[in-house]
Amino acid sequence: MAGAKSKSDRNRELVLRVLSAAVLIPFALVVVSAGGAALAISCGLFGAVMGYEWARMTASPVMPLMAFFCALPSLSIVVTDWQVALGLLAACAFLLVLIHPARMGDRLIGALGIVYGSALPLGLLLLREGDWNGQAAALILMGTVWASDSGAYFAGQGFGGPPLSPKDSPSKTWSGAFGALLCSGLCGLIAAGLMDAPRLPWLIAGLLISIVAQWGDLFESSLKRRFGVKDTSGLVPGHGGVMDRVDGLGMACVCSVVILSIFGTVPELLGLEAG
Numbered sequence: 001m002a003g004a005k006s007k008s009d010r011n012r013e014l015v016l017r018v019l020s021a022a023v024l025i026p027f028a029l030v031v032v033s034a035g036g037a038a039l040a041i042s043c044g045l046f047g048a049v050m051g052y053e054w055a056r057m058t059a060s061p062v063m064p065l066m067a068f069f070c071a072l073p074s075l076s077i078v079v080t081d082w083q084v085a086l087g088l089l090a091a092c093a094f095l096l097v098l099i100h101p102a103r104m105g106d107r108l109i110g111a112l113g114i115v116y117g118s119a120l121p122l123g124l125l126l127l128r129e130g131d132w133n134g135q136a137a138a139l140i141l142m143g144t145v146w147a148s149d150s151g152a153y154f155a156g157q158g159f160g161g162p163p164l165s166p167k168d169s170p171s172k173t174w175s176g177a178f179g180a181l182l183c184s185g186l187c188g189l190i191a192a193g194l195m196d197a198p199r200l201p202w203l204i205a206g207l208l209i210s211i212v213a214q215w216g217d218l219f220e221s222s223l224k225r226r227f228g229v230k231d232t233s234g235l236v237p238g239h240g241g242v243m244d245r246v247d248g249l250g251m252a253c254v255c256s257v258v259i260l261s262i263f264g265t266v267p268e269l270l271g272l273e274a275g
Helices: 007-034 036-058 063-076 082-099 104-128 134-159 174-195 199-227 242-262 265-269
Strands: 163-165 169-173
Touching: 007 036, 007 134, 036 063, 036 104, 036 199, 036 242, 063 082, 063 104, 082 104, 104 134, 104 242, 134 169, 134 174, 134 199, 134 242, 163 174, 163 199, 169 174, 169 199, 174 199, 199 242, 242 265
Parallel strands: none
Antiparallel strands: 163 169
């Protein structure tokens, strides 16, 4: 089949993925466990990189400004609160529309990049620092998304089958999607035991985390196809860019923060009440 990867290419990609994970996962676990300023600064740095990658993907003429604007909301948490951070996010997107030198369509694409590049790391930060057991919530969510990604990769490679979204990401398959759901559901059951909470709510949470993470991955794939790029950058060997690596995780964090904030009974159902 034309364009299909050889076995040696797949093995090389797997090795690179494992090596990248061996560096990124321990770093993520340390800073998320610590929380506070360490996590805020780390999220700000990731936001800056995502702003750079968005500007690179869209050929934006204001790359340094986008990197700065994407970092600012997370960095502001060091000295302020989430309301100010969200206000800064909106203000930065608006300012970019005013400052951007190109036509209005490009300005709006730049503003979308500010929202996207800022919100994904900020979602993780707000999940960790929320009015619930943020450390447990963030660590369990990260583990569930990583399990979802791994299940999708190995099930897709092992079973193949029809593509999940032929237009946006032909390499992702339905078998991979079901493998992701299976692994995430198992993570939900494990989390229920760890948090001494009912199994059904955590099982549902695990499945929903996987669905949102997979949707986030497909959404970014559609963006890359729209702008004609394969990867947002080459900063993460085996994965492409930082944005390629954290798209599903960030989207799951944002959705989790919204649900936990709006529905006050959810933290109690999941055993995530603040101690």
